[in-house]
Amino acid sequence: xxxxxxxxxxxxxxxxxxxxxxxxxxxxxxxxxxxxxxxxxxxxxxxxxxxxxxxxxxxxxxxxxxxxxxxxxxxxxxxxxxxxxxxxxxxxxxxxxxxxxxxxxxxxxxxxxxxxxxxxxxxxxxxxxxxxxxxxxxxxxxxxxxxxxxxxxxxxxxxxxxxxxxxxxxxxxxxxxxxxxxxxxxxxxxxxxxxxxxxxxxxxxxxxxxxxxxxxxxxxxxxxxxxxxxxxxxxxxxxxxxxxxxxxxxx
Amino acid sequence: xxxxxxxxxxxxxxxxxxxxxxxxxxxxxxxxxxxxxxxxxxxxxxxxxxxxxxxxxxxxxxxxxxxxxxxxxxxxxxxxxxxxxxxxxxxxxxxxxxxxxxxxxxxxxxxxxxxxxxxxxxx
Numbered sequence: 001x002x003x004x005x006x007x008x009x010x011x012x013x014x015x016x017x018x019x020x021x022x023x024x025x026x027x028x029x030x031x032x033x034x035x036x037x038x039x040x041x042x043x044x045x046x047x048x049x050x051x052x053x054x055x056x057x058x059x060x061x062x063x064x065x066x067x068x069x070x071x072x073x074x075x076x077x078x079x080x081x082x083x084x085x086x087x088x089x090x091x092x093x094x095x096x097x098x099x100x101x102x103x104x105x106x107x108x109x110x111x112x113x114x115x116x117x118x119x120x121x122x123x124x125x126x127x128x129x130x131x132x133x134x135x136x137x138x139x140x141x142x143x144x145x146x147x148x149x150x151x152x153x154x155x156x157x158x159x160x161x162x163x164x165x166x167x168x169x170x171x172x173x174x175x176x177x178x179x180x181x182x183x184x185x186x187x188x189x190x191x192x193x194x195x196x197x198x199x200x201x202x203x204x205x206x207x208x209x210x211x212x213x214x215x216x217x218x219x220x221x222x223x224x225x226x227x228x229x230x231x232x233x234x235x236x237x238x239x240x241x242x243x244x245x246x247x248x249x250x251x
Numbered sequence: 252x253x254x255x256x257x258x259x260x261x262x263x264x265x266x267x268x269x270x271x272x273x274x275x276x277x278x279x280x281x282x283x284x285x286x287x288x289x290x291x292x293x294x295x296x297x298x299x300x301x302x303x304x305x306x307x308x309x310x311x312x313x314x315x316x317x318x319x320x321x322x323x324x325x326x327x328x329x330x331x332x333x334x335x336x337x338x339x340x341x342x343x344x345x346x347x348x349x350x351x352x353x354x355x356x357x358x359x360x361x362x363x364x365x366x367x368x369x370x371x372x373x374x
Contacts, residue, residue, distance in 0.1 A: 029329055030326070030328050030329040030330070032317045032325070032326055032337065033325045034323055035324035035334075070372075138319070138320075140320060142319070176372075180340075198324050
C-alpha cells in the first residue's frame with residue numbers, strides 16, 4: 001500500500017513535469033490564433049499634412065474609404081460619413097480667429113480622432129464601442145442598440161446614425177463583399193481600417209493619399225509620425241476637452 | 252368523489268389540450284433533414300460534419316467576439332491542419348457560396364431566421 005502511493009505520487013510528479021515542459025502534448029486543439037501578417041503598434045496615430053492635401057486628393061481618400069466600407073451616400077441631412085471635408089474654421093474653432101490669413105475656409109479632412117480618453121466609449125451602455133489595446137476606438141456593430149449616446153458624447157461629430165437600411169442607397173453590384181454593410185438603427189464611424197491592419201495593410205485613406213496622410217506607431221520614437229511631429233508644427237482638434245485626440249494636423 | 256361531474260370533464264379537457272401537438276400532427280409528414288448542396292471542390296469542412304451541424308451557430312457567435320473584440324484573426328483547424336480567417340464571408344461562404352441551397356434550406360425547414368445577412372453580404 002505504502003509502495004503504491006509512493007509510485008503514484010512519483011508518476012504524478014513526472015507527468016506534471018512533462019506537461020510543464022511541453023504543454024502541447026496535452027493536445028493541440030482547434031482554436032483561435034493571431035495572424036502573423038497583422039501590423040502591430042502600441043498606439044496608432046494619424047498625421048494629416050494640410051500642405052500636401054488638395055481637393056482632388058481628399059476626394060480620392062473619401063472615395064477609397066467609403067467604397068471599401070460600403071458607406072452609402074444619402075442625399076439629405078441624414079447622410080453617413082466616415083471621413084469628410086470640413087473647413088479649417090469649423091475644425092479648429094477654438095484655435096482660430098476672424099483675421100486668419102487664407103486658411104479659414106480651406107477644407108481639411110475630418111474623421112474619428114480615436115481619442116486616448118474617448119467619451120463615446122464611456123457612455124456606451126453595451127460596450128459596443130470600445131478601445132483596443134493599440135488605441136483604435138472600434139465599433140462592434142453586432143452590439144450596437146442605436147441609443148446614440150456616443151453621438152451625443154463625441155465632441156467631433158465623427159459618428160453617423162443609420163436612419164435607413166443602408167442597402168437601399170447602395171448599388172448591389174458595387175458592394176465590397178469582404179466588409180459588411182450596417183443595418184438600420186446602428187451607429188458607425190471611421191475605425192482606422194482595423195480590419196486592414198489585422199491583415200497587414202495600411203488604412204485605405206493612407207494608401208489613397210499619396211503620402212499626404214501618415215500613419216504609424218506613436219510610441220515608437222523612430223516612426224514616421226513621430227519624426228514629422230518633431231519637425232513640424234501640428235494641431236489637434238479641441239485639445240482643451242481632454243479627450244486626447246490622435247489625429248494630428250500639420251499646418 | 253365529490254364534484255366528479257366537474258373534475259372528470261376538466262381532466263378530459265386538460266388531457267386533450269396537453270396532447271394537442273400529438274393529435275394535431277397525426278398523419279402529417281415526418282420531419283426529414285433537408286438535402287444540402289455541398290461544395291464540390293472541398294471534401295471536408297474545418298471541423299467534422301456532426302460538430303458543424305450542431306455547433307456552427309455557437310462557433311460563429313464566438314468568432315465574431317474573438318475577431319472584433321479579442322484580437323484574434325485566424326482559426327486553426329486541427330482537422331485540416333490549416334488556418335482560416337475567422338470570417339463568415341471569407342471562410343464559410345467562400346466554399347458554401349450558395350446561400351439558398353445551403354444555409355436557407357435548413358433554416359427554413361427548422362423555422363429559424365438568423366440575421367447574419369442583414370449586414371454580411373452573401374456571395
